[in-house]
Amino acid sequence: MMKENKIYITASELSELLGISLGHAYKLIRNMNKELEESGYMIVAGKLPRKYFEKRWFGYGT
Numbered sequence: 001m002m003k004e005n006k007i008y009i010t011a012s013e014l015s016e017l018l019g020i021s022l023g024h025a026y027k028l029i030r031n032m033n034k035e036l037e038e039s040g041y042m043i044v045a046g047k048l049p050r051k052y053f054e055k056r057w058f059g060y061g062t
Contacts, residue, residue: 008047032056 009017015025026046033043036052054060 007050008044009050009053010047014048014053 011022011025011029014020014028015022018025020028029046029048032048032052033045035056036049037043
């Protein structure tokens with residue numbers, strides 16, 4: 001079965017991906033969502049756009 005292409009990354013996914021605690025994953029999401037909100041973007045609490053995470057964390061993406 002194909003993996004769904006999800007727009008948002010959740011704290012549990014982020015925690016597993018980076019090998020960090022769930023609490024720290026939520027903190028990272030809050031900080032990055034704050035950056036997005038200050039730039040005028042709409043945010044979803046507890047979730048982060050996957051493309052923004054990839055760009056911000058790994059330095060690639062559109």
